[in-house]
Amino acid sequence: xxxxxxxxxxALELFIAEGYDHTPLSKIANSMxxxxxxxxxxxxxxxxxxFFIHENRLKNDLIPILELxxxxxxxxxxxxxxxxxxxxxxxxxxxxxxxxxxxxxxxxPKHQEKIKDCWRRVFDLIHNALxxxxxxxxxxxxxxxxxxxxxxxMCNWIFYWFDYxxxxxxxxxxxTCLDIFLEGIRKV
Amino acid sequence: xxxxxxxxxxALELFIAEGYDHTPLSKIANSMxxxxxxxxxxxxxxxxxxFFIHENRLKNDLIPILELxxxxxxxxxxxxxxxxxxxxxxxxxxxxxxxxxxxxxxxxPKHQEKIKDCWRRVFDLIHNALxxxxxxxxxxxxxxxxxxxxxxxMCNWIFYWFDYxxxxxxxxxxxTCLDIFLEGIRKV
Numbered sequence: 001x002x003x004x005x006x007x008x009x010x011a012l013e014l015f016i017a018e019g020y021d022h023t024p025l026s027k028i029a030n031s032m033x034x035x036x037x038x039x040x041x042x043x044x045x046x047x048x049x050x051f052f053i054h055e056n057r058l059k060n061d062l063i064p065i066l067e068l069x070x071x072x073x074x075x076x077x078x079x080x081x082x083x084x085x086x087x088x089x090x091x092x093x094x095x096x097x098x099x100x101x102x103x104x105x106x107x108x109p110k111h112q113e114k115i116k117d118c119w120r121r122v123f124d125l126i127h128n129a130l131x132x133x134x135x136x137x138x139x140x141x142x143x144x145x146x147x148x149x150x151x152x153x154m155c156n157w158i159f160y161w162f163d164y165x166x167x168x169x170x171x172x173x174x175x176t177c178l179d180i181f182l183e184g185i186r187k188v
Numbered sequence: 189x190x191x192x193x194x195x196x197x198x199a200l201e202l203f204i205a206e207g208y209d210h211t212p213l214s215k216i217a218n219s220m221x222x223x224x225x226x227x228x229x230x231x232x233x234x235x236x237x238x239f240f241i242h243e244n245r246l247k248n249d250l251i252p253i254l255e256l257x258x259x260x261x262x263x264x265x266x267x268x269x270x271x272x273x274x275x276x277x278x279x280x281x282x283x284x285x286x287x288x289x290x291x292x293x294x295x296x297p298k299h300q301e302k303i304k305d306c307w308r309r310v311f312d313l314i315h316n317a318l319x320x321x322x323x324x325x326x327x328x329x330x331x332x333x334x335x336x337x338x339x340x341x342m343c344n345w346i347f348y349w350f351d352y353x354x355x356x357x358x359x360x361x362x363x364t365c366l367d368i369f370l371e372g373i374r375k376v
Contacts, residue, residue, distance in 0.1 A: 019293070102290070105207070146364040153345025154338040161337055176334040184372030 004042050007032065008053045015099045020050065020106065051111040054100045058118050061090045066121055075129035076138070080178060082125060083155065087174035091158045092167055098159040126151055130185070139185045151181050192230050195220065196241045203287045208238065208294065239299040242288050246306050249278045254309055263317035264326070268366060270313060271343065275362035279346045280355055286347040314339055318373070327373045339369050 001009070010032055014023045025046050029039045043049045069082040091097060104115060130144040154177050162173075189197070198220055202211045213234050217224045231237045257270040279285060292300060318332040342365050350361075 142367065143360055143364050146361050147368060149345065149349055150342040150365055150368055153343070153348075154341040156345055156348075157337065157341025160344075172331055173334050176331050177338050179330070180335060180338055180372030181368060182372075183374075183376075184368030184370075186371075188371075 004052075005056065007034075007039065007042055007049075008056050011049055012053055012057075012096050012099065015050075015103075016095045020099060020103045025049070047106060047108060047111070050100075050103060051107050051114075054104075054107070054115055057096060057100060058115070061093065062086070062118065062122075065089065066118075066125065069125055075132035075136070076182065078129045079126060079151075079182070082122075083151075083178050083181075084174050086122075087155055087158065087177065088170045091155060092162055092164070092170040092173065095159065095164050101156070101159070123148055123152065133185075138187060140187045142185065147185060151177075154181065192240075193244065195222075195227065195230055195237075196244050199237055200241055200245075200284050200287065203238075203291075204283045208287060208291045213237070235294060235296060235299070238291060239295050239302075242292075242295070242299075242303055245284060245288060246303070249281065250274070250306065250310075253277065254306075254313065257313055263320035263324070264370065266317050267314060267339075267370070270310075271339075271366050271369075272362050274310075275343060275346065275365065276358045279343060280350055280352070280358040280361065283347065283352050289344070289347070311336055311340065321373075326375060328375045330373065335373060339365075342369065 007028070011023070011028045014028060014031065025039055026036050028034075028049075029036045043052055065082060065085040069078050069085075072078040072081055104112060107115065127144055127148045130139065130147055133139045134144070158173070163169075195216070199211070199216045202216060202219065213227055214224050216222075216237075217227045231240055253270060253273040257266050257273075260266040260269055292303060295303065315332060315336045318327065318335055321327045322332070346361070351357075
């Protein structure tokens with residue numbers, strides 16, 4: 001982990017513990033024995049820092065899962081692979097996603113757009129898989145946009161209620177979500 | 189609508205349009221031809237105002253649906269009635285729930301507890317219905333806490349993506365969520 005990433009991790013830890021609003025840059029600097037000027041060498045503002053942290057987390061945690069998922073040709077297996085990994089390795093990893101999603105509207109519009117591009121890719125992955133499953137006559141007639149958002153809602157709500165001290169339940173959780181969703185859309 | 193509720197509605201409108209942080213009490217006062225002191229007659233602080241708005245919305249929109257649902261003896265019909273009304277009359281009514289849920293951590297702990305009591309009642313409604321359906325051998329073996337949160341996630345995520353200028357799609361949306369969930373949990 002380079003110095004920049006160490007700052008990201010420390011800042012995120014403080015944001016989770018004390019809230020984004022209650023964590024001034026000076027506190028982050030102090031906790032790492034930096035001067036505030038020293039921190040400014042790495043980014044220009046707290047907004048910049050929040051964006052870099054968000055981008056870094058997506059790049060390290062979410063994008064690799066997306067890339068591997070996109071290579072799976074069977075649409076149902078694609079959904080299963082993505083969901084299992086998204087829940088087990090991103091959503092239940094730690095409480096950071098709660099902070100990042102919650103504070104997304106603190107970002108400048110151009111930064112928000114970059115983050116949203118990544119979430120649109122997640123939406124497209126699921127939505128396209130549903131379109132392909134429909135072509136294969138595997139799912140019943142339904143609004144696939146609403147079905148996609150339903151699945152993403154099941155997942156994304158996890159960070160509001162999940163007990164991060166009990167991470168061993170992640171597997172059962174992702175199995176439950178997948179089972180409800182896949183049986184719920186299947187053509188009988 | 190009494191004067192107090194008129195202030196709530198106006199403040200909520202400003203919170204939706206400009207964000208809670210960017211709406212000082214003076215702006216709310218100005219928009220209603222009040223002095224700031226005049227507003228203080230109704231509540232002591234912006235935090236108080238946010239809490240009263242939240243409590244008022246729950247009392248007017250959510251609690252009546254909860255009360256009627258709790259009287260339905262058939263557990264599946266209870267879920268259907270609650271979900272249809274929760275999605276059609278609360279979640280897709282306007283963007284207020286987005287602001288209220290998003291800003292819940294601005295409330296004092298004692299106020300947060302009061303709001304959370306209401307959401308616990310929602311959780312219990314669904315969870316108890318699933319326990320009863322299990323006793324009737326209508327659903328497959330599953331973690332009913334996770335299933336309850338999955339359904340609530342499907343619903344509660346709606347305010348993040350729903351297009352409030354296209355409210356006529358609310359019925360199709362609630363039907364899609366219910367169909368996926370009920371078919372997804374059903375014993376085959």
